[in-house]
Amino acid sequence: MKIAFASGKGGTGKTTVAVNIANILQQTGADVQLLDCDVEEPNAHLFLLPRIAWSVPATVRRPDVAEEHCTGCGVCAEFCEYNAITVFKNTVIVFPELCHGCGVCAQFCPERIITESDRAIGVIEGGAAGGIGFVQGRLNVGEVLAPPLIRQVKEKAPKAAVTLIDCPPGTSCPVIEAVRDMDLVVLVSEPTPFGFYDLTLMAATLKTLAIPSGVVVNRCDIGNDELYRFCDREGLPILAEIPHDRRIAECYSRGALITESLPAYRELFANLWQQTLTLLPSRPDR
């Protein structure tokens, strides 16, 4: 099964919940892996301390133009959806950082003088943290194409009985790429106006994608009840409530796992997992 942890708003506790669920599952001997798909700022490794055993470059295609044969017709620039290639007189300028690697320029160049090569945008690395399989993507600083890297992280990850995905924040393309083939999404939010607003966006996104979801309310004793009323109205189950506890913040700041350092919270995460399982759509192969 594949379960993603998303939020909309950043800093609500996606990583905290994901790594602690991974830890609980590991303690039961489950075949579990965690994929850190927050490729602009992967941080699950700070808590899991994995031993990295492999690393491969993540690439996207970019066009190379044999400019000396260019007639300046401009077909490539006209067809490029991303304004990544421009032509004037007989000069062609490519902006690789804007290119999505679709190849339409090479396909439609009447002179057939555009070829494609690979451009590294980051790395994918993997290994294990104790009994937890671990894979993460790291986007190079200055690069903006998170979705292809996230896709490659998911492709390179080995098979496991339980795959947990730590998503990037927001509700745009990177998140869509991270959640698209999930069985279920756990939405980690907080009952603040900002947390609530972004949760509504993420809930609408998942509705469109037809992926079931439930909500973990982090720092449940701050803010107001808007988020609870929304979940009630939308039929979104509350999977767990995590209190605003100073000890959790201290634990986080040390890079420690709550389920190791604060045994009193083990049951909360175990229950969270049990509640999550009840939301899984039943499939004949399970």
Added chain:
Amino acid sequence: MKIAVTAQNPGWTESLDTRFGRAAWFVIVDAETKRWEAAENLQNRQSAQGAGIQAAAAIIDRQAEVLLSGNVGPKAFRVLHSGGVRMYRTDVSKQQTVADAVTAWERGELEEITAATTEGHSI
């Protein structure tokens, strides 16, 4: 020689637009005769990314050799520079209209842009 000026509306006495790639209009002025024609920048203004690149290509297409604008980003700068367009920076505290900008340029009062004046905006 043709001079491209970024403006909020089409016209010789219209206000300058300090943006380049997402400027509302380009007013293309003939430096000698002061005849002008305007091109709306609608498509680029709405593009998700690469507005400056397309705007720069459009300016070069219209055979402008000089650009007067408030800011030029790194990608637009690269295209304009490759296309041989010389860029000059307008200052809204001193020039308000297309006419003001052209006059100031003729008097040599505008600072030449020799590197991008802003960070890129893409994503």
